[in-house]
């Protein structure tokens with residue numbers, strides 16, 4: 483999935499473009515392995531992670547121990563938690579999780595994040611992305627038939643479990659719609675900062 487490339491890009495952006503110091507909101511943080519790598523050596527002053535999964539948060543707690551700042555982990559559905567969320571952030575990150583929502587619900591999340599960020603802040607998301615003119619079935623087919631060799635460590639049942647999850651839960655947008663989600667939420671700019679070599683996903687950066 484190009485985690486290494488994505489999280490090394492996030493690290494570079496945090497070093498060169500984030501406010502100093504910065505408060506980091508990790509939406510759908512999972513086990514936070516990628517974020518912990520990206521945050522290593524940065525001027526982070528506060529970390530908050532939100533995820534539904536208790537086992538993932540237990541791993542995140544261990545993974546984030548080396549961070550030199552207070553860490554709070556919240557077990558919640560981020561789409562619900564962000565509605566009343568009041569604590570501001572300087573950088574918000576969603577790694578591979580917004581696509582579980584359909585377009586209007588994605589828009590609501592992006593609007594809530596915009597409300598929490600000050601001028602000078604950053605919102606970054608890493609999202610599966612449709613090619614121009616491609617529909618969801620086309621993207622799912624491209625994943626299923628085009629990228630099996632990249633997942634050589636998975637046996638057939640693991641691969642099928644992942645495909646099943648994607649068929650049930652993944653709703654990718656084209657890049658133009660991802661840009662529009664940010665601009666419609668009031669961000670002043672929306673740009674693609676990374677395209678995965680597989681062309682199955684992109685990283686987007688929005689600035690208030």
Ligand SMILES: C[S@@+](CC[C@H](N)C(=O)[O-])C[C@H]1O[C@@H](n2cnc3c(N)ncnc32)[C@H](O)[C@@H]1O
Pocket residue numbers: 509510511512513514515516532533534535538558559560561576577578579582
């Ligand atoms: C593909 S993992 C990504 C984890 C991490 N952000 C990364 O980049 O490695 C997706 C994570 O999103 C979480 N998740 C999915 N939908 C969620 C929701 N509505 N609210 C909170 N967490 C959610 C899952 O529990 C899982 O940990």
